Amino acid sequence: MMSQYLALKAEAEDCLLFYRMGDFFELFFDDAKIASACLDIALTARGEHEGTRIPMCGVPVHAMEGYLARLIKAGHRVAIAEQTETPEAARKRMGSKALVNRAIVRVVTAGTLTEETLLDSRSANWCVVIGEAGGQVAIACADISTGRFDVVESDPDRVGAEIARLSPAETIASDATGFADLANVLRPRADFDSAGGEERLKRLFGVATLDGFGSFSRAALAAAGGLVAYLEHTAKGSLPFLRPPSLSQTDAAMAIDAATRESLELTTSTAGARKGSLLDSVDRTVTGAGARLLGADIAAPLMDRRAIEARLDLVRRFHDDSGLRESVRAALRALPDIGRALGRLAAGRGSPRDLGQLRDGLDGAWRLGERLGAIADKPALLDDLAPMLRGHGALIDLLTRALVPEPPVDAAQGGYIAEGYDAALDDLRDSGAGGRRAIAALEAEYRARTGIGALKIRHNGVLGYHIEVPARAADALMAQDSGFTHRQTLAGVVRFNAPELHDVALRVTQAGAHALAAEAAHLEDLTVTALDRREPIAATADALARIDVAAGLAERAAEGGWARPTLVDHGCFEIEGGRHPVVEDAVARSGGRFVANDCTLSESSRLWLVTGPNMGGKSTFLRQNALIAVLAQAGSYVPATRATLGLVDRLFSRVGASDNLARGRSTFMVEMVETAAILAQATPRSFVILDEVGRGTSTYDGLAIAWAVVEAIHEDNRCRCLFATHYHELTRLAERCEALTLHHVRAREWKGDLVLLHEVADGPADRSFGIAVARLAGLPPATLKRAKAVLDKLEAGRAKTGGLAAGLDDLPLFAAVAEQEAAAVDALRDALDGLDLDALSPREALDTLYRLKALAREG
Numbered sequence: 081m082m083s084q085y086l087a088l089k090a091e092a093e094d095c096l097l098f099y100r101m102g103d104f105f106e107l108f109f110d111d112a113k114i115a116s117a118c119l120d121i122a123l124t125a126r127g128e129h130e131g132t133r134i135p136m137c138g139v140p141v142h143a144m145e146g147y148l149a150r151l152i153k154a155g156h157r158v159a160i161a162e163q164t165e166t167p168e169a170a171r172k173r174m175g176s177k178a179l180v181n182r183a184i185v186r187v188v189t190a191g192t193l194t195e196e197t198l199l200d201s202r203s204a205n206w207c208v209v210i211g212e213a214g215g216q217v218a219i220a221c222a223d224i225s226t227g228r229f230d231v232v233e234s235d236p237d238r239v240g241a242e243i244a245r246l247s248p249a250e251t252i253a254s255d256a257t258g259f260a261d262l263a264n265v266l267r268p269r270a271d272f273d274s275a276g277g278e279e280r281l282k283r284l285f286g287v288a289t290l291d292g293f294g295s296f297s298r299a300a301l302a303a304a305g306g307l308v309a310y311l312e313h314t315a316k317g318s319l320p321f322l323r324p325p326s327l328s329q330t331d332a333a334m335a336i337d338a339a340t341r342e343s344l345e346l347t348t349s350t351a352g353a354r355k356g357s358l359l360d361s362v363d364r365t366v367t368g369a370g371a372r373l374l375g376a377d378i379a380a381p382l383m384d385r386r387a388i389e390a391r392l393d394l395v396r397r398f399h400d401d402s403g404l405r406e407s408v409r410a411a412l413r414a415l416p417d418i419g420r421a422l423g424r425l426a427a428g429r430g431s432p433r434d435l436g437q438l439r440d441g442l443d444g445a446w447r448l449g450e451r452l453g454a455i456a457d458k459p460a461l462l463d464d465l466a467p468m469l470r471g472h473g474a475l476i477d478l479l480t481r482a483l484v485p486e487p488p489v490d491a492a493q494g495g496y497i498a499e500g501y502d503a504a505l506d507d508l509r510d511s512g513a514g515g516r517r518a519i520a521a522l523e524a525e526y527r528a529r530t531g532i533g534a535l536k537i538r539h540n541g542v543l544g545y546h547i548e549v550p551a552r553a554a555d556a557l558m559a560q561d562s563g564f565t566h567r568q569t570l571a572g573v574v575r576f577n578a579p580e581l582h583d584v585a586l587r588v589t590q591a592g593a594h595a596l597a598a599e600a601a602h603l604e605d606l607t608v609t610a611l612d613r614r615e616p617i618a619a620t621a622d623a624l625a626r627i628d629v630a631a632g633l634a635e636r637a638a639e640g641g642w643a644r645p646t647l648v649d650h651g652c653f654e655i656e657g658g659r660h661p662v663v664e665d666a667v668a669r670s671g672g673r674f675v676a677n678d679c680t681l682s683e684s685s686r687l688w689l690v691t692g693p694n695m696g697g698k699s700t701f702l703r704q705n706a707l708i709a710v711l712a713q714a715g716s717y718v719p720a721t722r723a724t725l726g727l728v729d730r731l732f733s734r735v736g737a738s739d740n741l742a743r744g745r746s747t748f749m750v751e752m753v754e755t756a757a758i759l760a761q762a763t764p765r766s767f768v769i770l771d772e773v774g775r776g777t778s779t780y781d782g783l784a785i786a787w788a789v790v791e792a793i794h795e796d797n798r799c800r801c802l803f804a805t806h807y808h809e810l811t812r813l814a815e816r817c818e819a820l821t822l823h824h825v826r827a828r829e830w831k832g833d834l835v836l837l838h839e840v841a842d843g844p845a846d847r848s849f850g851i852a853v854a855r856l857a858g859l860p861p862a863t864l865k866r867a868k869a870v871l872d873k874l875e876a877g878r879a880k881t882g883g884l885a886a887g888l889d890d891l892p893l894f895a896a897v898a899e900q901e902a903a904a905v906d907a908l909r910d911a912l913d914g915l916d917l918d919a920l921s922p923r924e925a926l927d928t929l930y931r932l933k934a935l936a937r938e939g
């Protein structure tokens with residue numbers, strides 16, 4: 081047995097091997113140590129291997145799903161080795177010392193789950209593969225719990241952002257590409273060969289050419305083929321359930337890099353949970369499929385204005401008609417998740433209940449389709465969706481006739497095929513029921529014959545039907561001629577058999593076994609019939625999800641008084657009464673009122689420099705505008721009283737404080753890497769929010785960098801940008817950057833207390849209130865007093881020297897400064913030994929300026 085085990089383990093080296101032994105899955109050696117620690121189950125030992133005891137632990141087969149879930153969550157992969165023949169068959173083959181054949185039937189990984197209990201019903205479960213060919217890159221992703229299959233052709237530099245968008249359960253790449261560091265599973269290069277990929281796809285979809293799906297690049301074939309190869313590997317050869325691939329380009333969606341997603345908390349909060357994210361605050365969907373689609377929509381806002389308007393038209397229809405909205409949501413709420421039921425059936429892991437869910441879901445969809453088809457003023461999208469909801473009439477009828485109202489998850493006990501569906505099955509059941517009645521009659525007869533009132537006929541797995549009497553009354557039945565045969569003596573009872581009982585029991589058992597077999601055959605047939613229609617069923621599931629998303633967004637919009645955004649072709653961004661949905665909820669929960677703010681970026685004012693006290697609401701203001709862009713392009717109403725915006729092609733958010741020490745980068749390093757990416761990638765159609773860039777380093781360095789970044793964004797990127805800063809010196813930039821305007825969040829000091837008004841107003845902030853905020857935060861009075869004294873000294877010094885601001889003011893007027901302070905400049909020129917002052921970078925220029933000023937003061 082151990083050599084069989086070791087051979088199987090060699091096939092699945094990167095997995096924990098679940099080795100089936102009767103009613104248990106056993107794990108051995110290191111697998112046992114890892115699993116027992118992770119699952120908190122006993123580690124024992126058994127037999128010997130190379131002179132040492134073999135560590136071992138096991139989980140019961142019936143409880144395996146729960147254990148699997150914990151292992152997969154902890155990041156393990158599990159290979160399931162099943163017995164592939166019965167012990168009887170093995171004995172026939174090899175005699176009494178037979179070893180049952182076993183084989184790995186499945187590799188369970190995070191990206192290839194279909195079990196309801198292992199999946200979150202409200203999130204997609206993506207398995208993502210990166211493929212590369214001829215310098216091009218494509219990403220193939222599948223959610224095999226629903227069969228969704230997308231292939232996206234990507235710029236090499238957008239691969240990271242795409243992966244962040246999908247937030248996959250598993251990412252796979254070839255061990256030979258440059259993307260290995262983005263992957264958590266590496267597969268051999270041969271799996272990603274584009275010619276082999278084409279063959280695999282043709283085989284999967286049973287087609288002679290892929291032309292019907294669109295035109296695949298070689299990279300797309302490599303990725304899609306690599307994905308199919310991986311799914312075949314984990315399902316051990318059986319083909320996965322995938323719908324025909326939908327091909328797209330990354331530029332069909334707003335580009336949002338990983339750091340921006342994280343800082344805007346689009347689908348998860350910075351704590352990693354769904355709670356606190358934009359998605360959580362917007363989500364009013366009532367079905368798992370709707371929630372999954374909304375997550376995908378928010379993660380990938382569209383770039384196609386017509387498609388966005390189509391979604392918005394549908395939201396508006398539900399928004400403006402609350403009666404319709406409520407009835408549609410009530411109907412959807414009652415529907416089971418047909419997409420996932422279909423996924424389980426297609427993966428060969430379906431149950432009678434899954435068929436029942438299909439029946440109920442499709443029936444509900446049909447009714448909803450009828451209703452929606454008949455309403456007035458149908459938006460175009462609904463015209464497309466309503467017919468998709470109907471059209472499974474024959475299947476619904478078949479399943480309604482075939483199944484009981486509430487089919488069980490476990491097929492083993494039978495009882496899921498409805499009466500009247502199959503006359504032969506009904507007969508078998510009748511004869512089983514007749515037998516059970518005969519057994520009841522026998523019980524009465526035995527009681528009368530023996531005079532033992534407590535006599536019972538019972539059933540168990542070992543003895544089958546038998547007669548049970550209390551031990552004290554058993555003697556009468558023990559006699560040779562009693563007509564009863566002794567089978568078992570237990571503590572309080574003694575068990576017997578009798579010839580009549582044996583005959584009737586045989587009839588009952590045989591009828592039962594035949595009935596079970598007949599039901600199983602029906603289950604298989606019904607599954608095949610349902611799967612014949614899997615593409616249109618999946619399309620119905622998609623249509624339901626789209627309607628749920630629209631009705632949910634309408635509900636959210638009505639709840640929050642949101643407005644339909646107007647999308648235009650030029651680069652404006654005009655928000656009136658904008659709000660941050662997550663902060664607004666939080667403020668409301670603590671009894672406060674959120675202050676709405678306008679943001680009007682235009683050609684002549686495309687860069688807003690926002691100053692103001694800490695805690696004043698700068699970050700909130702920046703983010704709420706970025707979130708409004710995301711929501712608008714995802715096809716949602718937005719938290720504002722009015723919003724008009726030109727489409728945003730790339731969204732960037734750089735927020736001062738986050739760091740990534742885990743990746744070995746300091747806070748400042750991360751800040752600079754991300755800022756560099758923005759300067760390299762932002763286009764005039766982009767929207768950028770920068771929050772306190774430069775604060776991660778020393779004041780002068782930070783100010784110099786912030787200064788140069790603002791200039792570069794203004795001159796070169798020319799994107800729409802909100803820039804929040806504590807460097808008041810930067811406000812000087814307004815004098816020379818014509819499209820930069822100054823704004824501040826308002827605050828007042830009232831009788832020594834700071835009052836934050838959270839109101840965005842024009843012009844620069846007059847002061848910074850840092851110490852007042854520190855007091856609000858509860859810094860000890862002695863420390864506050866000392867801080868105030870230091871601040872006074874600094875300010876006095878600044879007044880005397882002209883200060884930092886004066887220096888920056890002079891930066892482009894270097895020559896003028898030089899004229900006024902010629903002597904110092906000469907001294908400096910000597911000191912700098914022929915350095916070309918005109919060629920200095922802003923940072924060097926600034927340093928030089930300060931040295932110059934110092935020399936001038938001395939001289």
Ligand SMILES: Nc1ncnc2c1ncn2[C@@H]1O[C@H](COP(=O)(O)OP(=O)(O)OP(=O)(O)O)[C@@H](O)[C@H]1O
Pocket residue numbers: 663667673674675676692693694695696697698699700701825838839
């Ligand atoms: N418009 C608003 N209306 C009501 N409360 C608000 C508003 N904006 C922000 N707040 C409250 O103020 C808090 C601080 O806001 P935010 O983090 O945006 O300030 P900040 O100016 O960026 O501060 P810092 O400079 O310290 O980072 C928020 O958590 C929220 O409770």
